[in-house]
Amino acid sequence: MTDSLVQSWRQPETGRLLSVTFDWSTLVLWDRLLSAGRPDDPLWADLRAQLGLFPGSDSVGRRMRLLALGRLAGAVMRSGVAGDVAECGCAAAVSTTLIASQLQRGGFAGRLHVFDSFEGLSPPQAEDAVPPDMATPYGHQSNHGTNRRFAVPLDFVRARLQAFPFIDLYQGWIPERFPEVADRRFALVNIDVDLYQPTRDALEFFWPRLSPGGAVFIDDFHIVDWPGATRAVEDFVDGLPSPPAAVLPLALGGIILRKGDA
Numbered sequence: 341m342t343d344s345l346v347q348s349w350r351q352p353e354t355g356r357l358l359s360v361t362f363d364w365s366t367l368v369l370w371d372r373l374l375s376a377g378r379p380d381d382p383l384w385a386d387l388r389a390q391l392g393l394f395p396g397s398d399s400v401g402r403r404m405r406l407l408a409l410g411r412l413a414g415a416v417m418r419s420g421v422a423g424d425v426a427e428c429g430c431a432a433a434v435s436t437t438l439i440a441s442q443l444q445r446g447g448f449a450g451r452l453h454v455f456d457s458f459e460g461l462s463p464p465q466a467e468d469a470v471p472p473d474m475a476t477p478y479g480h481q482s483n484h485g486t487n488r489r490f491a492v493p494l495d496f497v498r499a500r501l502q503a504f505p506f507i508d509l510y511q512g513w514i515p516e517r518f519p520e521v522a523d524r525r526f527a528l529v530n531i532d533v534d535l536y537q538p539t540r541d542a543l544e545f546f547w548p549r550l551s552p553g554g555a556v557f558i559d560d561f562h563i564v565d566w567p568g569a570t571r572a573v574e575d576f577v578d579g580l581p582s583p584p585a586a587v588l589p590l591a592l593g594g595i596i597l598r599k600g601d602a
């Protein structure tokens with residue numbers, strides 16, 4: 341666990357970039373709050389272990405989204421929704437490990453299909469443009485024009501996921517490799533690819549293959565650095581012939597779309 345955590349954001353009223361440092365005692369308080377007073381919760385222990393490995397990608401919002409995702413994986417397992425699980429965008433496999441741990445604990449008998457370029461982000465499009473007065477140090481615009489942010493080598497990810505024999509890794513630009521799972525059904529899909537095109541493509545592909553009662557988690561919804569992901573969710577939901585049974589935006593970014601029972 342890190343001793344301190346710096347969080348920055350652009351203040352809309354003034355355009356100024358603000359930073360706040362959470363010291364150790366504040367983080368301990370967050371631990372208590374986020375773990376709902378249950379620091380012995382195995383999901384919480386998993387998350388702490390992951391954050392310790394990659395402290396640079398830590399933030400309060402990210403912790404909350406990862407916890408929500410882990411709890412969703414557990415809930416979907418317990419409710420017995422049929423189907424495999426998929427993830428689009430795994431980077432260093434922090435979210436993948438959290439999902440897989442929950443599935444393993446629940447006696448999951450399916451496959452977890454993980455799609456990533458393992459070469460980082462694809463080129464952003466017009467929908468992904470962040471207004472200059474809202475840009476933070478974390479978005480693609482801070483990447484000095486290289487579009488390959490979050491590139492993590494496939495071998496590194498494979499080694500990290502050795503404990504989970506039910507995971508299949510698909511290297512390629514989304515949606516290139518989706519046809520390989522076209523005949524599968526899914527109970528849970530995690531989409532965390534930051535940009536409009538792969539987020540939209542993932543929704544278009546997986547939603548029709550989601551089992552009744554299944555859920556899609558989109559990590560980047562309403563995150564200021566990734567307006568394309570928000571737009572992709574809105575465009576997709578607006579275009580559906582019948583709306584999701586539940587549309588649940590989370591307080592610090594991220595959204596869950598749940599499919600209705602048959």
Ligand SMILES: C[S@@+](CC[C@H](N)C(=O)[O-])C[C@H]1O[C@@H](n2cnc3c(N)ncnc32)[C@H](O)[C@@H]1O
Pocket residue numbers: 428429430431432433434435436455456457458459460461462489490491492512513514532533534535538
């Ligand atoms: C923010 S990272 C994912 C973080 C991960 N879910 C976690 O919580 O640790 C975004 C990932 O999306 C992948 N990605 C972005 N655009 C992609 C595309 N068009 N095709 C395939 N992968 C893509 C990147 O390689 C990167 O690994």
